[in-house]
Amino acid sequence: MKNLQIVTPSQKCIFDCPYCIAKSHSHQNTFQDIYHQNNTLWKNNLREVLKKDITIKNIIITGTNEPMQSKDCIKDIIEIAKKERPDITLEIQTRMYKPDDLLNKLDIVAYSIDNYHLLNKIKAQGKISRYVILLTDSFNEKTLHNILEKLPKKVTQLTFKVLQTSHGINKKMDVWIDTHKINSQTIEKLKTDIKNYKGPISIFFDQNCMDSTDRYKIFREDGLLYKDWEDTKGFL
Numbered sequence: 001m002k003n004l005q006i007v008t009p010s011q012k013c014i015f016d017c018p019y020c021i022a023k024s025h026s027h028q029n030t031f032q033d034i035y036h037q038n039n040t041l042w043k044n045n046l047r048e049v050l051k052k053d054i055t056i057k058n059i060i061i062t063g064t065n066e067p068m069q070s071k072d073c074i075k076d077i078i079e080i081a082k083k084e085r086p087d088i089t090l091e092i093q094t095r096m097y098k099p100d101d102l103l104n105k106l107d108i109v110a111y112s113i114d115n116y117h118l119l120n121k122i123k124a125q126g127k128i129s130r131y132v133i134l135l136t137d138s139f140n141e142k143t144l145h146n147i148l149e150k151l152p153k154k155v156t157q158l159t160f161k162v163l164q165t166s167h168g169i170n171k172k173m174d175v176w177i178d179t180h181k182i183n184s185q186t187i188e189k190l191k192t193d194i195k196n197y198k199g200p201i202s203i204f205f206d207q208n209c210m211d212s213t214d215r216y217k218i219f220r221e222d223g224l225l226y227k228d229w230e231d232t233k234g235f236l
Contacts, residue, residue, distance in 0.1 A: 003058045003216035004049065008073045009035045010221060013065030015095050017114070018176040019134065022064040024166030027232050029064040034223040035073060043080060045223035045236060050084045060216070061092040061106075068096040078105055093132065097122045110159070116142055119150035130157035135182040142186065144193035148201065157202045160190060164208065 010029050013020070022029060035042045050056060059081055061067050061074055068074070074092070081088050091108035097118075103109050109126030113119060114134040124131075131151065133139065139147075151158070163181050165174045194203050218226040224234025 002055060003060055004053075004056045005060045005062055005216050005218045006046070006077055007218060007220045008061065008063040008065075008067040008070035009033050010064045011069060014069060015066055017095070018173060019114070019136070019163050019180075020173075021164055021229070023170045023173050024164065025229060026169050027230070031220050031234075032222040035221045038223075039076075042221070042223040043076060046077070046080050046219060047084050048236065049219060049225060050081065050088070056085070056088060058089045058091060060110075061090070066095055067092060068094050068100065068102075071102055074102060091130075092126075099123050099125060108157070110157075114138065116147070116150075119147065120152065122152070124152050124154040128157060129155045130159060131155050132159045132161060134161050135163060135187065137180045137182055139182050140186050144190055144197060144203075148199070151201070155201070157204075159204045159206055160194070161206045162187070162208070 010031070010033070013022075059077065061077055063070065078090060081090055089107045090105075091110055092103065092106050093110045093112060094103075095112045097111065103125040104127075106126050108128045108130055109124065110130040110132050111122055111124065112132045112134060113122070114136045115138045117138070119131065129152075133147070147158075163177045165177050168174065191205060194205055197203055218229065218231075220226060220234065222234060225236060226232075226234055
């Protein structure tokens with residue numbers, strides 16, 4: 001396992017994005033909040049995971065809502081990781097575009113962006129800034145060149161993500177994605193442009209971000225590990 005995804009405690013999201021993959025899970029994210037109920041146990045479990053699994057190279061802080069809604073949890077993750085495994089890279093996935101000193105304590109700040117016109121309106125933070133472009137119809141007919149022209153100089157990594165439907169679990173979400181997903185012609189052009197790109201920015205096209213096979217495990221707010229986002233049988 002190279003990546004450990006750490007989920008901040010679940011709460012009502014301040015953004016409530018209509019395509020959010022957290023809305024696609026059949027278990028509806030009903031996991032016990034040990035982080036708040038028994039914080040010592042949660043911290044001890046995280047320490048144990050980090051010490052036991054030396055294959056972990058990256059921690060990705062995420063959530064079923066905007067993770068920056070749980071700043072205390074993020075601070076705990078940073079403190080534990082730096083003490084137990086200072087070799088690990090710390091990343092956050094966020095839609096919080098407002099500058100915050102906490103973000104500068106992380107190695108990578110990955111900003112989720114669903115609108116072409118937001119690309120040059122974010123003050124990027126972190127040692128490394130990554131833009132994660134969620135391919136809505138806002139990017140229809142836009143080329144890689146169009147997108148790169150708008151990026152602030154601080155952005156050195158770029159990930160394109162295809163929107164993932166719930167396959168019928170959340171019909172409202174699926175209808176929104178079917179209506180607002182990027183067209184196939186633009187996707188194919190972007191793939192070709194990325195393949196031929198020789199510039200300084202690291203670019204990745206993620207066709208299925210839900211596939212956890214050999215990619216990551218998930219440490220949830222109940223202080224247990226899960227093998228993928230649909231898994232409900234936690235372990236340590």
